[in-house]
Amino acid sequence: MSIKVGILGYGNLGRGVEKAVSVCDDMSLVGVFTRRDPSTVSIDSGAKAYHVDALENMKDDIDVLIICGGSATDLPEMTPKYAAMYNVIDSFDTHANIPVHFANVDAAAKKAGKIGIISCGWDPGMFSLNRLYAHSVLPGGKDYTFWGKGVSQGHSDAIRRIEGVVDARQYTVPVPEALDAVRSGENPELTTRQKHTRVCYVVAEEGADKARIEKEIVTMPNYFADYDTTVNFISSEEMKRDHSGLPHGGSVIYSGTTDDGKKKHVIEYSLKLDSNPEFTGSVLTAYARAAYRMNQNGDNGAKTVFDIAPALLSPLSGEEIRAHML
């Protein structure tokens, strides 16, 4: 029997989920749901596009709804709304608002007897798991998270909003010396500036004041002011040729001890991803399988990756995973 999946939202992440579902033999894609006029949306896999309002009447057709919206305004509204009707999963990543989001999804999902997994992907998600496993095994250690080298879409968007900028791509890059110090188990205290640098590629309008644009970037509060930032002006052709992908990755490094601090242990989990949205979509899809199974087992309410037994992610049986992966 196939798990019937719906995708809500069809940007980069929705397309990543679509690709991930297509390689899961135990899943089928019911359709993609969009706020746009569905007749204007072409779905890569040929699946049907529906207007989002169709979700009001498809409870029997969808086992899990994967919600691919933005954390700022979409998910706080969408995830609780649809958790009242479907098993749902999202990639909510506004860290400070997770407790409120969790509570809202929990209330809706419990009332409906559904599962709502929030904050899934790689950070939050796989990185969070590695922080938790490491802290649990070696209490009292210290975790470090490095992002990149990879494209930050939020920072790229921030540059695009500057007057005179046609296009921009911002790479977050971990500082090699900081990585080395952490990997050595030294537990250094690192400032924001010491952990990451930011490298920007900018296409400027013809005749734009590049010095002004550069200054506006490097002094931008929250986004760039606390970092060593490099700005490179390039042509549209170079942007398209060299920076059209959305690679990302990073590392969670945990350093702890045993024997009263006499023995050091370093745990590192790292990702090198050619496509951030396709990998994130793959994580969401594996956890969609878990959402469905947990609900079939009678569970309900809001969950995070912390609450989900790893075996629930795999299409294989307990016997098979013990034989091949244990």
Next chain:
Amino acid sequence: MSIKVGILGYGNLGRGVEKAVSVCDDMSLVGVFTRRDPSTVSIDSGAKAYHVDALENMKDDIDVLIICGGSATDLPEMTPKYAAMYNVIDSFDTHANIPVHFANVDAAAKKAGKIGIISCGWDPGMFSLNRLYAHSVLPGGKDYTFWGKGVSQGHSDAIRRIEGVVDARQYTVPVPEALDAVRSGENPELTTRQKHTRVCYVVAEEGADKARIEKEIVTMPNYFADYDTTVNFISSEEMKRDHSGLPHGGSVIYSGTTDDGKKKHVIEYSLKLDSNPEFTGSVLTAYARAAYRMNQNGDNGAKTVFDIAPALLSPLSGEEIRAHML
């Protein structure tokens, strides 16, 4: 309320568990159980030593029994036996026999209404988790496991059994070129010899035939014949000074794709451990907490790391882990 822990077996691993329990505020060590005369066993932490037979009458005193025996003969007998009385956990690592061991522990634990976690530690254990998570997120990829640089106790023991050998230490060392090829996402086919080398430090009896010892080592079937092996003869003083620790570690590297193979993703989990038994003991201790909690929640039977939600390992609440680690 404190989780009352018993340790069965007091070798390197039992001592590692003892140290790990001592840094867990929610656990207390009831005692160490040994097949030796307990009056001859000095427990590092000052905990009480009991003869193993005392376990017949301590069901109300122990919440989880951590079994620190060998996989060859101890655990196949001990774990089912004590799963009939206690929540138990072991580090059984004879891969081919896991199905039988799982079935034996499952039957005993289910009958007693207890939890029996088997094959816990770092491999099997944390490495297994990383294989499962990666295969589940990116179906169709390939996992590689490298061990070392670290001391293999089984291989060290095999050398010690050779005539004329006083002491020996064997390091398993991953081949850097193999690691690089796997990390690049090339998915190479690697032979045993291409993945690891073996480096041996041997103290020989005075007047022993070192050429014969070296030949016996490098041609030993299963242990060394399939590897490039280096043998270094050293003095007892050098052995004690340079090779008294039990460091280990390694990496699970998974390489998978999305978008019909067009996008590559590499996931790596790696450990650098100053003490193999102390880290393994720390993993067992965290999972002992989970065993207790699962049993408190009414669950029973045999489990592996695959069956256990990560949150169950942490002494912190759901709210705390979501706030600090998600």
